[in-house]
Amino acid sequence: MSRRESLVRAAFLLAFAAAPATASAQPGAYPAKPVKLVIPYPPGGGTDITGRAMAQKLSEFLGQSVVIENKPGATGMIGAASVAKSAPDGYTVLFGAASEMAINASLFKNMTYDPRSDFEPVTLVATFPLVFIAPATTTQSLKELIEAARAKPDSVSYGSIGSGSPQHLAAELLSSMAKARFLHIPYKGSGPLVQDAVGGHVDMAVSSVPPAVPLVRSGKLRALAVTSSARSEALPDVPTMAELGFAGYEFNTWVGVAVPKGTPKEVVDRLRDGMVAALAAAEVQATLRDQGAVPAGTTAEQFRQFVHDEVAKSDRIVSQAGIQPE
Known part of the structure; x- marks a missing residue:
């Protein structure tokens, strides 16, 4: 197991242990209305299936409806850009994957958002070998x-x-x-x-x-x-x-949660606690197993570093191979 994977799993266990107490200690104004979870892919795919399973449990944790909005197109960039440009209030949340949150930054020179600077990371949800x-x-x-x-x-x-x-x-x-x-x-x-x-x-x-x-x-x-x-x-x-024999080789796809830059920390923390609690639910665990996934549940800062590392890895591969987008 890699150092990163060990860190992710340890963070998940620690965060879950603290999640119920955190949730009960934060009965503030957020959320006061339904939360929109934007999935930048069509219904029925792996990201959508995982996101819907998470949304149901997140809704129970938050005490508000979590509404799925599928916004596919441009390898995930249409949905991701719509979240980046939304109000930073925690009511529009990106349930994104590796392409729009890391790889596309290495492929496209004129993206309308920067995955490293236009979002507040919430948590890495899972990795998919x-x-x-x-x-x-x-x-x-x-x-x-x-x-x-x-x-x-x-x-x-x-x-x-x-x-x-x-x-x-x-x-x-x-x-x-x-x-x-x-x-x-x-x-x-x-x-x-x-x-x-x-x-x-x-x-x-x-x-x-x-x-x-x-x-x-x-x-x-x-x-x-x-x-x-x-x-x-x-x-x-x-x-x-x-x-x-290929020491150091690791390349997973993954899904994670982010909100627009400037979203208050207490809102990010509330969402993160909800996502971690959802990850621990038996139904979500079963969905992840069906997808061949490894659950994560990192802190926001761990996810921020993870995205930076993934963009850097993509940069190296794309540059070495001379990959051009379709």
Whole structure:
């Protein structure tokens, strides 16, 4: 387990222990009306499913309705920008993911918001490992594919859900560390990606965990490695990249909560306590397990540093690989 992951888990346990007392000690004016939780993706995806589970429990904690507003578009930037420009009063909250809160800052030069300076961080909610998968009938190991790519650059193809996606960056980080050049094939979603991997139309793919698990268990796909520092509970037999010899490799996607810059600290603290309490609920834990996620629950300052670190990591990968947005 990485130092960051250990810190995140320790923060979650400590924060949850304190959350009920904090909540009962803050009966002030906030919130005096429903809170809007902006999810910058369409309904039905992983971020949306997690956000809705969290919203229900957050509503119980706050004593007010938490209303979901899906605002998709521009890889999450439309929804994120709308929150950044909202009144800093705690009634418009971003439930965002890695792309709009970190990666896009490395890809786009003319963003209408800066994820590092236009938000008050509330908490990191959860991290989601990715998994390298390959057709079960043709590939035995990641080492095999790396050696082929080293011997003949661009001869080994891999699929992701799009240029500049977390899956793309995870593969490019592998390429950099392994000193092997793979051929990137972008797809429009996880469904077509994993099916083409099953059919052998790509040599390898980088996928989120949920769509890969049933195909791995049925023997149609081989899981080669997970991108997290610790093994995934959903795929306990699959090694980490570090276990395969790539010390320091870690690339997760993630979700977190933020509010507009200037939101009062007491409001941020109230929201953070509510999110931590929601994370401890059995229903939310079950939803996170289904998504292959690791719950977090950091302090606001830990999440601020986390976002800065993630932007810096994305900067390095995007620059080294010369990634251009679609």
